[in-house]
Amino acid sequence: MSQRVSSRHEGDLGGRFLPFGNVEQVGITITIPREAAALPSTQHAAWMLINLLARLDGIVHKVAVRCPSGIGLSGRVIPLASRDLDLRSALVVGGNAIGIVPVVEELELGRTIVVGPARPMSGGADLFAAGGGWCGGVSLTGAGMERLDYESPLPFGPYIAACIAAAEVFKAARMQPGTYAAPPSAFYSCWSHSAAELPARLGPSNIELTLDASLVGVGAVGSGVLHSLWACPALRGAMVLIDNDPKGLDMTNLNRYSIFGRTSVGSPKATSAAGALSDSSIRFSAHDREIESFRLSTPRVVSAVDRNTARAAIQNQYPARILSGSTSDLRAEVLRCGPPGVGACLRCFNQPEKIPPDQELRSRLKTAGEAELATLAESAGISLAEAKDWLATGSCGLAGARLLPLLRRVEGEPEFAVGFVSVLAGVMLAAALLKDCLPHNEPLSEARQRATFQFFSPLARSNRAASFLRDPACPMCAPDSIACAAWARRFAAIPVVGP
Numbered sequence: 094m095s096q097r098v099s100s101r102h103e104g105d106l107g108g109r110f111l112p113f114g115n116v117e118q119v120g121i122t123i124t125i126p127r128e129a130a131a132l133p134s135t136q137h138a139a140w141m142l143i144n145l146l147a148r149l150d151g152i153v154h155k156v157a158v159r160c161p162s163g164i165g166l167s168g169r170v171i172p173l174a175s176r177d178l179d180l181r182s183a184l185v186v187g188g189n190a191i192g193i194v195p196v197v198e199e200l201e202l203g204r205t206i207v208v209g210p211a212r213p214m215s216g217g218a219d220l221f222a223a224g225g226g227w228c229g230g231v232s233l234t235g236a237g238m239e240r241l242d243y244e245s246p247l248p249f250g251p252y253i254a255a256c257i258a259a260a261e262v263f264k265a266a267r268m269q270p271g272t273y274a275a276p277p278s279a280f281y282s283c284w285s286h287s288a289a290e291l292p293a294r295l296g297p298s299n300i301e302l303t304l305d306a307s308l309v310g311v312g313a314v315g316s317g318v319l320h321s322l323w324a325c326p327a328l329r330g331a332m333v334l335i336d337n338d339p340k341g342l343d344m345t346n347l348n349r350y351s352i353f354g355r356t357s358v359g360s361p362k363a364t365s366a367a368g369a370l371s372d373s374s375i376r377f378s379a380h381d382r383e384i385e386s387f388r389l390s391t392p393r394v395v396s397a398v399d400r401n402t403a404r405a406a407i408q409n410q411y412p413a414r415i416l417s418g419s420t421s422d423l424r425a426e427v428l429r430c431g432p433p434g435v436g437a438c439l440r441c442f443n444q445p446e447k448i449p450p451d452q453e454l455r456s457r458l459k460t461a462g463e464a465e466l467a468t469l470a471e472s473a474g475i476s477l478a479e480a481k482d483w484l485a486t487g488s489c490g491l492a493g494a495r496l497l498p499l500l501r502r503v504e505g506e507p508e509f510a511v512g513f514v515s516v517l518a519g520v521m522l523a524a525a526l527l528k529d530c531l532p533h534n535e536p537l538s539e540a541r542q543r544a545t546f547q548f549f550s551p552l553a554r555s556n557r558a559a560s561f562l563r564d565p566a567c568p569m570c571a572p573d574s575i576a577c578a579a580w581a582r583r584f585a586a587i588p589v590v591g592p
């Protein structure tokens with residue numbers, strides 16, 4: 094598999110996108126007006142937008158930051174930069190720590206996106222992007238954006254604005270000529286899970302609670318969950334991180350793993366995440382091991398895994414509450430599992446993948462070229478000669494033990510994945526986790542378990558929460574089973590920890 098950063102967002106989605114080689118790369122200027130620069134909502138939106146654009150290898154050639162100097166950071170905003178820096182320096186340092194698209198100061202290039210409360214601009218704006226509290230989005234004119242909760246320190250709305258703005262940049266560059274039309278405005282609220290042309294000011298301005306949860310899968314969606322929780326100023330408690338990707342972070346992950354930069358390549362994901370976010374008010378404890386051999390002990394479990402076998406392994410432990418996030422093409426999706434026997438469980442509609450036997454994996458690799466074998470061998474930390482020897486003999490030993498997990502992993506890789514979709518799924522999932530700790534009736538709820546957001550049409554009616562019932566063929570949540578009865582008891586007894 095290619096190790097290019099762009100390899101996961103190069104696909105053409107069945108012809109909807111131009112061939113990647115035909116894309117005309119763009120420069121983007123992010124403008125942060127002085128009056129708005131100190132607001133946490135502006136800082137969160139500006140950083141996440143730069144974070145996402147600076148990962149669009151092959152689409153964005155440069156990001157310029159126009160921001161007044163001397164503005165302090167409002168809290169935990171940029172995990173990839175020191176909190177002693179001022180906002181402008183931290184945005185540039187953080188963007189360049191990703192190590193993909195150059196981020197520079199004070200240049201005007203290409204399209205201009207103004208971040209924060211919209212007001213008439215001297216230089217003009219191609220797009221306004223802003224969020225506050227739980228809602229965020231974009232507008233060509235800025236009309237109606239004064240409704241947003243700009244004083245809220247929560248990152249959710251600002252991150253949603255960044256995701257939708259980055260998606261519009263991506264779509265404008267990649268959609269077939271004549272098929273792209275910028276929406277005049279589009280907003281999404283992860284409090285009500287609704288999309289609209291005007292922002293919705295719903296939900297509390299801040300959220301203070303003590304977490305007791307686990308996150309399984311510190312990949313693209315998991316990074317978005319962690320980035321969001323880390324940036325909330327009033328969360329306490331503990332979160333267990335579990336990930337077992339045998340090759341650790343690789344170059345192809347960097348297009349969408351929002352908390353990591355180039356220096357983390359090669360490191361195990363759970364440990365690296367806990368290290369990157371160690372200044373959090375939440376205690377993160379990392380476990381670089383597979384979920385199949387890990388005993389989950391928290392009442393709430395967040396699933397951000399990308400394999401159905403891992404989903405089944407989580408469901409098989411029947412934690413009281415499972416919240417799940419996933420992506421497909423340009424669609425983000427979150428699910429609150431249950432109620433047991435009624436709503437979908439994590440195994441419902443997710444047939445575990447058939448992992449080919451080791452012998453078959455070895456046979457397939459024999460037909461691969463020398464370059465592919467060399468790349469795999471390097472990832473596995475063995476020599477090309479050792480890899481060839483194992484292919485020829487199949488003998489037990491280090492080479493096989495290191496190569497086989499990689500080969501099994503490659504089999505399960507999804508085709509297309511891009512940062513703004515993964516981050517939005519992570520934001521929706523983090524919001525769902527916090528809302529689940531509070532007494533309220535907004536989705537995701539027992540009646541409306543699933544929410545989806547499709548970036549192709551940000552205002553589509555389907556971008557909302559709806560009921561999602563169990564798969565009648567699912568073997569793990571049959572209503573009359575003993576396992577389902579045990580799950581139901583836990584589900585009903587789960588603590589509400591918020592005010």
Ligand SMILES: [Zn+2]
Pocket residue numbers: 437438439440441563564567568569570571
């Ligand atoms: Zn089920």
